[in-house]
Amino acid sequence: MRKFLSTTRVVLIAFLAVFALAACKKAEAPAKAEAAPVAVPTSGDANAWQAYATDVVKRNMDGVTNSPFVYFLPQESDADFQAQYDAQLDKVKTDITRGILEGNMLAFVSPASAKMAELVETAFKDVEPNGMKGVKVLFIGKAADSARVEAAVKPAGVTYVFVEAK
Numbered sequence: 001m002r003k004f005l006s007t008t009r010v011v012l013i014a015f016l017a018v019f020a021l022a023a024c025k026k027a028e029a030p031a032k033a034e035a036a037p038v039a040v041p042t043s044g045d046a047n048a049w050q051a052y053a054t055d056v057v058k059r060n061m062d063g064v065t066n067s068p069f070v071y072f073l074p075q076e077s078d079a080d081f082q083a084q085y086d087a088q089l090d091k092v093k094t095d096i097t098r099g100i101l102e103g104n105m106l107a108f109v110s111p112a113s114a115k116m117a118e119l120v121e122t123a124f125k126d127v128e129p130n131g132m133k134g135v136k137v138l139f140i141g142k143a144a145d146s147a148r149v150e151a152a153v154k155p156a157g158v159t160y161v162f163v164e165a166k
Contacts, residue, residue, distance in 0.1 A: 037055060037056075037059070038051055038052045038054075038055035038056075039052070040052060040165045040166055041111065043111075044074065044075030044077065044078070044111045046072070046074050046078075049072065049074075049109065049110070049111055050072060052109070052140075052165070053070060053072060053107065053109040053140060054070075056107075056109070056138070056140050056163050057070060057105070057107045057138065060105070060107075060136070060138050060161055060163070061105070063103070063136060063159070064103060064104065064105045064136055065103035065104075066101070066103055066104050066105075068104070068105035068106070068107050068138075069095055069100070069104065069105065069106045069107065070107045070109070071088050071091065071092055071106070071107065071108050071109070071116075071119075072088070072109055072110060073085060073088055073110035073111075073112050073115060073116050073119065074110070074111070074112070075110075075111040075112055076112045076115060081112070081115075085115060085119065088119060089119050089122060089123060092106075092119065092120075092123040093123050096123060096124070096127060096132075100132055100135050101134075101135075102133060102134025102135060103134060103135075104135050104136070105135070105136040105137070105138060106135065106136070106137050106138070106158075107137075107138040107139075107140065108120055108137070108138070108139050108140065108141070108149070109139075109140040109141070109165070110141065111165075113141030113142040113144075113145045113165065114142070114144075114145055116139075116141055116145070117139070117141065117145035117146075117148045117149050117152075120137075120139065120148075120149045120152050120153065121148060121149070121152040124152045124153050124155075124156060125152075127155070127156040128156070129155050129156070129157070130155075130156065130157035131156055131157065132156040132157055132158050133157040133158075134157075134159075135156075135157075135158045135159070136158065136159045136160075136161060137149075137153045137158045137159070137160050137161070138161045138162075138163065139160070139161070139162050139163070140162075140163045140165050141162075141164075141165055142164065142165065143162075143164050146162040146164075149162070150162070
């Protein structure tokens with residue numbers, strides 16, 4: 001009788017273990033297929049560029065623990081381009097002056113890649129060496145402008161990431 005109880009317990013424990021594993025498998029959500037990247041806009045449409053920037057930023061969030069700071073400039077032919085440039089430059093300078101903590105990202109994107117590179121150079125001109133360690137700077141633009149941006153931000157001690165908007 002004792003052997004029967006012992007065997008029954010073993011079978012019962014095995015059954016419960018299998019049942020628990022099966023229940024866990026059902027509870028697991030199916031793996032999501034990664035969405036295709038948003039295509040680089042072929043026009044200066046600000047909404048298309050902002051959707052593209054959102055996608056690229058999401059794909060480069062590794063190591064970022066806070067919501068990113070995203071700076072956008074429209075194409076240079078926009079009527080109020082200079083006003084938007086000045087406003088973004090002031091915003092970037094203010095954010096940097098307040099202090100960007102480790103684990104944050106600054107993302108810069110524009111169909112006017114050269115002007116965005118100029119904005120970054122101007123904004124980072126007075127940043128203390130290694131004053132932004134642990135911060136990621138993402139530049140989405142033309143390859144020809146990447147070296148300028150990298151040279152401007154590297155002294156601050158940031159991690160620089162470039163994504164080409166062909």
